[in-house]
Amino acid sequence: MSFDFCKIDTVVDYSFLRIDDQDEVELMVTRFHKKRRINIYYTNSVLSNQINSFSYFDGINKVDRAVIMIPMSGIGLIHELGHTFGLYHIFETKYGAEKADGSNCKVSGDLICDTPASPNISPDEDCTFTSKQKDENGDFYRTEVGNYMSHFFCAHCFFTTEQYEKMANNYLNSPIKLW
Numbered sequence: 001m002s003f004d005f006c007k008i009d010t011v012v013d014y015s016f017l018r019i020d021d022q023d024e025v026e027l028m029v030t031r032f033h034k035k036r037r038i039n040i041y042y043t044n045s046v047l048s049n050q051i052n053s054f055s056y057f058d059g060i061n062k063v064d065r066a067v068i069m070i071p072m073s074g075i076g077l078i079h080e081l082g083h084t085f086g087l088y089h090i091f092e093t094k095y096g097a098e099k100a101d102g103s104n105c106k107v108s109g110d111l112i113c114d115t116p117a118s119p120n121i122s123p124d125e126d127c128t129f130t131s132k133q134k135d136e137n138g139d140f141y142r143t144e145v146g147n148y149m150s151h152f153f154c155a156h157c158f159f160t161t162e163q164y165e166k167m168a169n170n171y172l173n174s175p176i177k178l179w
């Protein structure tokens with residue numbers, strides 16, 4: 001897989017300087033999206049101050065859903081690329097919470113085993129993870145704040161091997177291909 005740089009464009013409509021809700025996301029996509037490309041929109045703020053970025057989960061699987069919205073700083077770009085290529089948060093609970101010992105890692109949490117179980121906690125001011133939360137076995141969590149799919153944007157620095165493999169497989173198995 002390789003990436004090419006296609007084009008820079010400017011949206012001359014200041015109502016999109018803040019993306020406040022899902023309706024505005026959809027409006028932006030309807031008006032400006034270029035199909036079969038990863039469209040990265042830089043704006044002032046996205047949805048909420050805390051998250052401040054957006055993408056569609058597994059967006060590479062559809063012609064018009066590879067959409068990433070991020071602030072001018074670029075913070076969140078790699079995290080959102082992770083979602084675009086089909087990664088869940090490491091604290092995902094859609095399939096049930098992953099136990100701290102990882103024993104149910106294949107069928108719960110982010111469905112990936114080389115990422116640690118993690119509660120959904122935002123960083124404190126010095127970007128450290130502090131939580132007295134326990135899992136159903138009564139164990140404490142030892143997460144990886146640096147993983148791109150955590151919400152510790154201040155510490156982001158790596159994907160795991162299985163995360164890379166899942167992204168590559170999602171792309172290879174996608175019914176459509178971007179170009």
Ligand SMILES: [Zn+2]
Nearest residue numbers: 079080083089
């Ligand atoms: Zn996310």
